[in-house]
Amino acid sequence: MKLSALQQSYLGRRSNSFRSSGPxxxxxxxxxxxxxxxxxLVLHGLSCLISLLLGFRFSRLVFLLLSTSSTYTSPFHxxxxxxxxxxxxxxIPADPVGNVPLPFPNxxxxxxxxxxxxxxxxxxxxxxxxPVEVMKAHRIIxxxxxxQRLQFGVKDPRKIIVVTPTYVRTFQSLHLTGVMHSLMLVPxxxxxxxxxxxxxxxxxxxxxxxSGLRTIHVGFSQRMPNSWDERHKLETKMRLRxxxxxxxxxxxxxxxxxxxxxxxxxxxxxxxxxxxWFGAVSVGILxxxxxxxxxxxxxxxxxxxxxxxxxxxxxxxxxxxxGWHTFNTLPFAGKSAVxxxxxxxxxxxxxxxxxxxxxxxxxxxxxxxPEWMKDIDTLDGDIESPLxxxxxxxxxxxxxxxGRRVLLWWLRVEARADSKFPPRWIIDPPLEIxxxxxxxxxxxxPPELPSHEKPVIGIQEPIVKHTTKTRTSRSKRxxxxxxxxxxxxxxxxxxxxxxxx
Amino acid sequence: MRKWFWSFxxxxxxxxxxxxxxxxxxxxxxxxxxxDVLEDDPVGRLKVYVYExxxxxxxKILQKDPRCLSHMFAAEIYMHRFLLSSPVRTLNPEEADWxxxxxxxxxDLTPTGLPLPFKSPRMVRSAIQLISSSWPYWNRTEGADxxxxxxxxxxxxxxxxxxxxxxxxxxxxxxxxxxxQTFGQRNHVCLNEGSITIPPYAPPQKMQARQIPLDxxxxxxxxxxxxxxxxxxxxxxGYYARGAxxxxxxxxxxxxxxxxxxxxxxxxxxxxxxxxFCLCPLGWAPWSPRLVEAVxxxxxxxxxxxxxxxxxxxxxxxxxxxxxxxxxxxxxxDTILTSIPPEVILRKxxxxxxxxxxxxxxxxxxxxxxDAFHQILxxxxxxxxxxxxxxxxxxxxxxxxxxxxxxxxxxx
Numbered sequence: 025m026k027l028s029a030l031q032q033s034y035l036g037r038r039s040n041s042f043r044s045s046g047p048x049x050x051x052x053x054x055x056x057x058x059x060x061x062x063x064x065l066v067l068h069g070l071s072c073l074i075s076l077l078l079g080f081r082f083s084r085l086v087f088l089l090l091s092t093s094s095t096y097t098s099p100f101h102x103x104x105x106x107x108x109x110x111x112x113x114x115x116i117p118a119d120p121v122g123n124v125p126l127p128f129p130n131x132x133x134x135x136x137x138x139x140x141x142x143x144x145x146x147x148x149x150x151x152x153x154x155p156v157e158v159m160k161a162h163r164i165i166x167x168x169x170x171x172q173r174l175q176f177g178v179k180d181p182r183k184i185i186v187v188t189p190t191y192v193r194t195f196q197s198l199h200l201t202g203v204m205h206s207l208m209l210v211p212x213x214x215x216x217x218x219x220x221x222x223x224x225x226x227x228x229x230x231x232x233x234x235s236g237l238r239t240i241h242v243g244f245s246q247r248m249p250n251s252w253d254e255r256h257k258l259e260t261k262m263r264l265r266x267x268x269x270x271x272x273x274x275x276x277x278x279x280x281x282x283x284x285x286x287x288x289x290x291x292x293x294x295x296x297x298x299x300x301w302f303g304a305v306s307v308g309i310l311x312x313x314x315x316x317x318x319x320x321x322x323x324x325x326x327x328x329x330x331x332x333x334x335x336x337x338x339x340x341x342x343x344x345x346x347g348w349h350t351f352n353t354l355p356f357a358g359k360s361a362v363x364x365x366x367x368x369x370x371x372x373x374x375x376x377x378x379x380x381x382x383x384x385x386x387x388x389x390x391x392x393x394p395e396w397m398k399d400i401d402t403l404d405g406d407i408e409s410p411l412x413x414x415x416x417x418x419x420x421x422x423x424x425x426x427g428r429r430v431l432l433w434w435l436r437v438e439a440r441a442d443s444k445f446p447p448r449w450i451i452d453p454p455l456e457i458x459x460x461x462x463x464x465x466x467x468x469x470p471p472e473l474p475s476h477e478k479p480v481i482g483i484q485e486p487i488v489k490h491t492t493k494t495r496t497s498r499s500k501r502x503x504x505x506x507x508x509x510x511x512x513x514x515x516x517x518x519x520x521x522x523x524x525x
Numbered sequence: 526m527r528k529w530f531w532s533f534x535x536x537x538x539x540x541x542x543x544x545x546x547x548x549x550x551x552x553x554x555x556x557x558x559x560x561d562v563l564e565d566d567p568v569g570r571l572k573v574y575v576y577e578x579x580x581x582x583x584x585k586i587l588q589k590d591p592r593c594l595s596h597m598f599a600a601e602i603y604m605h606r607f608l609l610s611s612p613v614r615t616l617n618p619e620e621a622d623w624x625x626x627x628x629x630x631x632x633d634l635t636p637t638g639l640p641l642p643f644k645s646p647r648m649v650r651s652a653i654q655l656i657s658s659s660w661p662y663w664n665r666t667e668g669a670d671x672x673x674x675x676x677x678x679x680x681x682x683x684x685x686x687x688x689x690x691x692x693x694x695x696x697x698x699x700x701x702x703x704x705x706q707t708f709g710q711r712n713h714v715c716l717n718e719g720s721i722t723i724p725p726y727a728p729p730q731k732m733q734a735r736q737i738p739l740d741x742x743x744x745x746x747x748x749x750x751x752x753x754x755x756x757x758x759x760x761x762x763g764y765y766a767r768g769a770x771x772x773x774x775x776x777x778x779x780x781x782x783x784x785x786x787x788x789x790x791x792x793x794x795x796x797x798x799x800x801x802f803c804l805c806p807l808g809w810a811p812w813s814p815r816l817v818e819a820v821x822x823x824x825x826x827x828x829x830x831x832x833x834x835x836x837x838x839x840x841x842x843x844x845x846x847x848x849x850x851x852x853x854x855x856x857x858x859d860t861i862l863t864s865i866p867p868e869v870i871l872r873k874x875x876x877x878x879x880x881x882x883x884x885x886x887x888x889x890x891x892x893x894x895x896d897a898f899h900q901i902l903x904x905x906x907x908x909x910x911x912x913x914x915x916x917x918x919x920x921x922x923x924x925x926x927x928x929x930x931x932x933x934x935x936x937x
Contacts, residue, residue, distance in 0.1 A: 138710065138831045140687050143768040148856035151776045160863040161746050161782050167867040168801055168874070169742040175551055176740035 183213040183277030187266035191221040194439035292431035306336030337422035370436040375409040559839040567902035574621035597725040647937035669915035680706035682715040697928040709834025735794035748800035
C-alpha cells in the first residue's frame with residue numbers, strides 16, 4: 025500500500041503533462057500532504073541521484089526487491105501472470121532486471137487475463153524478415169491482385185498480338201530486351217511476331233527464346249539499309265509481312281505494333297482492350313537531339329517550357345475524333361539525321377505505326393468486318409501511315425481518354441554502323457589482360473603483381489594510414505588508363521614495401 | 526387448369542430460389558450471432574422519447590466549442606440530432622420503450638482538442654436529478670429503460686487513464702441504464718452487460734472524397750500509421766498500448782512487408798486503399814477510429830487488443846472479417862499473417878466489400894438506412910420487451926445516489 029502513494033504522485037505527474045488540467049484532478053493533491061508521501065519523494069529523489077552516478081535505474085532494482093516480498097501475498101498478481109509478462113527487452117542494456125510489472129492495486133471486477141500496468145515489450149531474438157514468409161506474402165499479394173483484376177479490370181480480355189520488326193545490330197539487344205520484359209509483364213495472353221530483316225538469325229532467336237512467350241519468328245529477305253528513310257520503308261513492309269502472318273494463322277485478338285526501341289507502359293495494354301476495330305493512342309516523341317543547347321536557346325524566345333511532342337488523335341469538345349497531332353518537323357529542317365549513325369536528330373514519320381492498334385479480324389480474309397478496311401493483300405506499295413489501311417480515317421477510335429494520356433514513347437537510338445559487338449554478348453575467349461580492380465583491404469596476402477600491370481584502382485587510404493606516412497601521396501592519385509610504366513613500377517615496388525611492414 | 530396452376534407454382538418457386546441463391550460474387554452477406562440483422566429497419570419496432578433538457582446540457586456546450594462536431598466523440602451529438610427527426614421518436618412518453626437524455630458529456634475540450642472528463646460525472650448527475658424530479662419515468666425503473674450515449678475513452682467511467690477509470694468504475698447512477706459507448710473490453714469494470722458498443726465517429730464525407738479507382742492493385746501487405754511510443758506520457762515504453770505497439774515497431778521496422786511509421790502522410794486514406802492488411806492495435810484505450818477507416822477502405826483489420834469487444838458485435842461477425850492477434854503473439858505477426866490461406870483473405874475482402882458493412886460503421890448526415898444510427902436502434906430493439914422485474918415498486922430504491930468520489934457529488 026505504501027507503493028500506491030508513490031504511484032499516485034507519478035501518475036499525477038503524468039496527467040499533468042498529458043492534459044493541462046493539473047489542479048482539477050483532486051486525487052493528486054492529497055499525495056503532497058501526508059508525511060509518508062514526502063518520505064517516499066525524498067527517497068525517490070535520492071535514488072535518482074544514485075542512478076545518475078551509477079548509470080542505471082537504481083530505483084527499479086529497489087522496487088523489485090521490495091515487491092518480490094509482497095508479490096506472493098498480493099491477490100491481484102499470480103506468479104504465473106508475472107512470469108507471462110516478464111520478457112526479453114533488448115532496448116535498454118543497462119537495465120539488469122528486465123521488465124517486471126510493478127504490482128499496485130488495480131481492481132478488475134472479475135478475473136481478467138488483461139492486466140493494467142507496465143508490460144514488457146516483446147522482441148523476438150531475430151527481428152528480421154524470414155525469406156520463406158516474404159515469398160508467401162508476395163504470393164498472397166499476387167493472388168489478391170489477380171482477383172482485383174478479375175473483378176474490376178477488363179472483362180473478357182482478348183489476346184494481344186505484337187508485331188515487331190527488328191534486325192541484328194549493336195543496340196538490338198538493348199532495345200529488344202526492354203520490349204521483351206514489357207511484354208513478359210503483360211497479364212493477358214500474348215503472341216509475339218518478330219520479323220527480322222536479313223533473315224532469321226540465331227542472335228535474335230536466342231534473345232527472344234528467353235522470354236517464355238509464344239513467339240513467331242520470321243525472316244525478311246532484304247537487309248536493313250543504312251538511311252533512315254529507307255529503314256522506315258522497309259519496316260513498313262516488314263509490318264505488313266507480320267499482318268499477313270496474322271491472316272494466315274487466323275489469329276484472334278488485338279494487333280499492336282511494338283517497335284523494338286520504343287517504351288511501353290503497362291496501362292497501354294489495359295487500354296487497348298477497349299478497342300473495337302481500329303484505335304489510336306498518343307505517342308510521346310523523344311526526338312533525340314544532339315544539339316539540344318541550340319534548340320533550347322531558340323525556343324526560349326517562343327515558349328516558356330519546351331514540351332515533349334506527342335503524336336496521336338485529337339478530339340473536339342464532345343470527345344469525338346477531330347484530327348491528328350503530328351510531329352512538327354520544321355525546326356529540324358535540314359538538321360535531321362539521314363544515316364543511321366548520324367549524330368543529328370532522328371525524326372519520326374508523320375504518324376508512327378506504333379500508335380495504332382487494330383482488331384485482328386480486320387485482317388482476315390472472310391468474316392464480318394467493316395467495309396472501310398482495305399484488304400492487305402491488295403496493298404504492297406508505299407504506305408505512308410497506317411491510316412492508309414482504311415478508306416475513311418474518321419472511323420478510328422481514340423483511346424487513352426481521347427488521346428490525353430500518353431501510353432508509349434517513341435525513340436530511335438542506334439550505334440555507329442561499323443560498331444562491333446560480341447555475338448550474343450558473350451566474351452569468349454576471355455580477354456588477354458586481366459587487371460585486379462580492387463585490392464583486398466587486409467594486407468596479409470600481398471597480391472601477385474605482373475610486370476606490365478597498370479596501376480591499381482581502389483581504396484588505399486586505410487592501408488596507407490595504418491603503416492607509414494610517406495605513402496600518403498599515393499592515395500590522392502586517381503587511376504587513369506594512361507600511366508607511365510616507369511612511374512608505375514616505382515610505385516608498385518614501394519607499395520610492396522608498405523605491405524611488408 | 527390444374528396443370529397451369531402447378532407449372533406457375535413451380536416457376537414461381539424457381540424464381541424465388543434463384544433470387545435467394547443469387548449472390549453478387551464481389552460481396553457476401555453478413556450475418557452475426559444475432560442473425561442477419563444489419564439491414565433490419567428499426568422503425569415500428571421501438572419508440573424513443575427524447576427528454577427536453579435545458580440547453581446548458583447540450584446546445585450551449587456545443588456553441589462554446591464547435592470542434593465537438595468533428596472529433597471522434599461526435600457520435601453523441603449526431604445521435605441527438607438523428608433522434609429528434611427520426612420516425613422512432615415519440616412525443617408521448619407513456620408509449621415509449623426507451624428514454625434518451627441528450628447530454629453532451631464529452632465536449633469539454635482542451636486547446637489541443639482532447640476532451641476532459643472531470644466535470645462529466647457531475648453533469649450527468651445533475652441531468653439525472655433533473656429528469657427524476659420532472660418526469661416520473663426515471664424513478665419507475667431507476668433508469669433501466671433509459672439509454673445514454675457515452676463515447677468517451679472508457680465509457681461511463683469518465684476518465685482517460687485506465688487505472689483511474691477502473692478505480693472509479695461506472696458512475697453508480699448509470700448502473701441500471703443501457704450505455705451506448707465506444708469502449709468495449711470483456712471482463713472490464715467499464716463495460717456493463719447489455720451495453721451497446723458503437724464505432725467512433727469518423728467523418729464520412731472526407732473518406733468518400735478520397736476514394737481511388739477500385740482496380741488500383743493492392744500492393745502494400747501491412748499498413749499502419751501512428752505512434753509506437755508515447756514519449757510525452759510514457760517515456761520508457763511498456764505502459765502505452767501494454768507494450769504492443771512498441772513490440773510491433775521493434776520487431777517489424779526492418780521488414781519490407783510492413784509499411785509502418787509515425788509520419789502522418791497526406792495520402793493516408795489512399796494508402797489504406799492500397800493495402801491488404803491494416804493494423805488496428807490498442808492505444809491508451811483498446812478502440813480506435815482505424816477500425817472504421819479500414820472497413821470503409823476495404824483493408825482487412827488486424828486487431829491487436831486482448832479481450833476487445835468490437836462495435837455491434839452481435840450483428841457483425843468480426844471473427845470472419847478481421848484477424849485477431851493476441852498481444853503476446855505480436856512478435857509472430859508476420860508468420861501469422863502470411864500463413865492465412867489466400868481463399869480466406871479473399872473471403873474477408875468480399876465481406877468487407879459489402880456496402881451494408883461499410884454503412885454500418887458510419888454516421889452520415891442525413892442518416893441513411895443501415896447506418897450506425899440504425900444499428901444502435903436495432904440493438905435497442907433487440908433488447909425489447911423489457912423484463913417485468915425492472916419496474917420497481919413505488920418507494921423502492923436500488924441505486925445509491927451518494928456513492929462515488931466526493932468530487933462527483935458537487936452540483937454542476
